[in-house]
Amino acid sequence: xxxxxxxxxxxxxxxxxxxxxxxxxxxxxxxxxxxxxxxxxxxxxxxxxxxxxxxxxxxxxxxxxxxxxxxxxxxxxxxxxxxxxxxxxxxxxxxxxxxxxxxxxxxxxxxxx
Amino acid sequence: xxxxxxxxxxxxxxxxxxxxxxxxxxxxxxxxxxxxxxxxxxxxxxxxxxxxxxxxxxxxxxxxxxxxxxxxxxxxxxxxxxxxxxxxxxxxxxxxxxxxxxxxxxxxxxxxx
Amino acid sequence: xxxxxxxxxxxxxxxxxxxxxxxxxxxxxxxxxxxxxxxxxxxxxxxxxxxxxxxxxxxxxxxxxxxxxxxxxxxxxxxxxxxxxxxxxxxxxxxxxxxxxxxxxxxxxxxxx
Amino acid sequence: xxxxxxxxxxxxxxxxxxxxxxxxxxxxxxxxxxxxxxxxxxxxxxxxxxxxxxxxxxxxxxxxxxxxxxxxxxxxxxxxxxxxxxxxxxxxxxxxxxxxxxxxxxxxxxxxx
Numbered sequence: 297x298x299x300x301x302x303x304x305x306x307x308x309x310x311x312x313x314x315x316x317x318x319x320x321x322x323x324x325x326x327x328x329x330x331x332x333x334x335x336x337x338x339x340x341x342x343x344x345x346x347x348x349x350x351x352x353x354x355x356x357x358x359x360x361x362x363x364x365x366x367x368x369x370x371x372x373x374x375x376x377x378x379x380x381x382x383x384x385x386x387x388x389x390x391x392x393x394x395x396x397x398x399x400x401x402x403x404x405x406x407x408x409x
Numbered sequence: 410x411x412x413x414x415x416x417x418x419x420x421x422x423x424x425x426x427x428x429x430x431x432x433x434x435x436x437x438x439x440x441x442x443x444x445x446x447x448x449x450x451x452x453x454x455x456x457x458x459x460x461x462x463x464x465x466x467x468x469x470x471x472x473x474x475x476x477x478x479x480x481x482x483x484x485x486x487x488x489x490x491x492x493x494x495x496x497x498x499x500x501x502x503x504x505x506x507x508x509x510x511x512x513x514x515x516x517x518x519x520x521x522x
Numbered sequence: 523x524x525x526x527x528x529x530x531x532x533x534x535x536x537x538x539x540x541x542x543x544x545x546x547x548x549x550x551x552x553x554x555x556x557x558x559x560x561x562x563x564x565x566x567x568x569x570x571x572x573x574x575x576x577x578x579x580x581x582x583x584x585x586x587x588x589x590x591x592x593x594x595x596x597x598x599x600x601x602x603x604x605x606x607x608x609x610x611x612x613x614x615x616x617x618x619x620x621x622x623x624x625x626x627x628x629x630x631x632x633x634x635x
Numbered sequence: 636x637x638x639x640x641x642x643x644x645x646x647x648x649x650x651x652x653x654x655x656x657x658x659x660x661x662x663x664x665x666x667x668x669x670x671x672x673x674x675x676x677x678x679x680x681x682x683x684x685x686x687x688x689x690x691x692x693x694x695x696x697x698x699x700x701x702x703x704x705x706x707x708x709x710x711x712x713x714x715x716x717x718x719x720x721x722x723x724x725x726x727x728x729x730x731x732x733x734x735x736x737x738x739x740x741x742x743x744x745x746x747x748x
Contacts (some may be wrong), residue, residue, distance in 0.1 A: 355697070358697035362694045362745070365464065365691075376485045404415050409493045468584070478578075479635065519588070519589075563704070584697070
């Protein structure tokens, strides 16, 4: 099993139920992602981010977007003047895959100071 | 009353209930905005937009964001890989003001060809 | 001849020397674009823009970029913390075409208040 | 001396000639930045990047811009349809400081796969 930090890993194509993470795997990975939580249905990782103004919110969306395009794994997002909520899920496995944890960790790395 | 096309007008500070548009005013303006609808509670203008990929969705969000910053009136948005839902409302009047119609018309102008 | 305002027109494919504007045509159009000038070699329209900070400079670049992608005509740009220099030229005609004037006018429209 | 990888470090305020890197320090750091070179006058780090289209070029500019805003150290850039040239220099030291190497390394990290 790969034990490199999540934020240094890259997404891989993961399709089919066999790539869905089970409860134990999710419980083991989630503590590595401060502030991230499971959605009510357990199918997604979500976190709210706050920013000083709309310029900074857009800047964050763009930085996340660049990473998402490079990883070819894309979040859903909700945003307004000074906030953005990200939601990572893997449609092709019908729930959470390792890709979602990698991308959430990469988002944290964008904000690391 | 100003009869210039909505997309050529600019937002003004509008605070307080007296700037809230009533049902008749809303009904008169809405036909100028193809595809826009009232939210279920009647307090917001909403429209879904579709794009070919995440690059184009981000490009749209940025173009809307630049306009919103210049007008100092900001939407809520929900977005994913190839779509973006915009929602304009005026918190300071507790519903819809003319600013929301101006911004919706300016969004249409961004996509005018 | 089309006399609609430049900012309401759209770029068209223009390839070949016959689409290059001559000196008289350029001299007639340039007054419609305040602050824009010919490059030293006469082959491009250029203008410098100033902004308060890097957030606003990036916002401008994105708004111009969205328009450029929609018009399928792209500028060269130089930018730093609080400034951006745009340069429009039409490689396929070896100089200036009407597309460059349309895009410059559309940039002005982005900043119209 | 801090030996952590450049891309994991953060910019610090560095003002005054004493923060300017000398030739030996520059020669020691430059091999950590593949593809980066000194400008002709030796005062800046420069590199050209190529992209498939303008969407991707803008995405890169935004990702660099987000990092630059967070580090409060900003590049000059030149860009066109499928390319972007970045230039890092530290005005406050009149040449290169460690901040320029940190930011160049952080740009590389954005593109790390």
